[in-house]
Amino acid sequence: MLLFLIGILFMTGPGDAEASKPVQPASGERGAHLRLEETTWNFGDVPRRGGDLAHEFRFVNDGDRPLVLVRVITSCSCIKASYSKRPVAPADSGVIRIVYEPHKSEPGAFNKVIQIYSNSVDGRDILTVQGNSLDEEEVREHRATLPKTKNR
Numbered sequence: 001m002l003l004f005l006i007g008i009l010f011m012t013g014p015g016d017a018e019a020s021k022p023v024q025p026a027s028g029e030r031g032a033h034l035r036l037e038e039t040t041w042n043f044g045d046v047p048r049r050g051g052d053l054a055h056e057f058r059f060v061n062d063g064d065r066p067l068v069l070v071r072v073i074t075s076c077s078c079i080k081a082s083y084s085k086r087p088v089a090p091a092d093s094g095v096i097r098i099v100y101e102p103h104k105s106e107p108g109a110f111n112k113v114i115q116i117y118s119n120s121v122d123g124r125d126i127l128t129v130q131g132n133s134l135d136e137e138e139v140r141e142h143r144a145t146l147p148k149t150k151n152r
Contacts, residue, residue, distance in 0.1 A: 030065070031120075031121045032088075032119050033120050033121050034120040035059060035060045035061075035062045039127055039128065040130070041127075041129050043100060044131055044132070045134055048136070049136060053099070053100045054097060054098065055098050061088045065090065065119075067090075067118060067120060068085075068087050068118060069084070069085070069088075070117045075114070079101075079114065081099075082096075083095070096116065100112070105133060107134060111129075
C-alpha cells in the first residue's frame, strides 16, 4: 500500500514546469494586459455587525489592445464585486470595487479570494481580501485593551 501511495505521489508531483509558466503572447503581438496596483487588502479587525466594508482595487491596461473584464467570481456570498463592463483602452485605468459584508460570515479570521477573468494575456488574475471579524463581545474586549487617550 505504501509503495502504491508513493507511486501516486511521483505521478502527481509538482507537474510540468512549462505548464506553470504564464502564457506568453507570440512575438510581436501583445494584446490587452491587466496590471493591478495591489492584489491584497487587509481590513484588519472589524466588528461583525458594524456594517459593510469596501475597497477599490485599481488597475491599468498596459497592453496594446482594449481590455475587457469578462467575469469576476468571489469565493463567498459575503463578498460582492462590481466593475465596468466597458472595454478599457490601452493606457487607461479602471476599478474593481469589493464590498465585504461581515454579518454574512462566521466570526474570526477571514481570507477571501476574488478571481478576475478577462481578455488579458494573463487570462485570470487573483485578488485577496482578509481580516478578522469580531463579535460584539470581542469588540468590547479589544477596545478595553487599547490605550486611553484624551480628546482635546
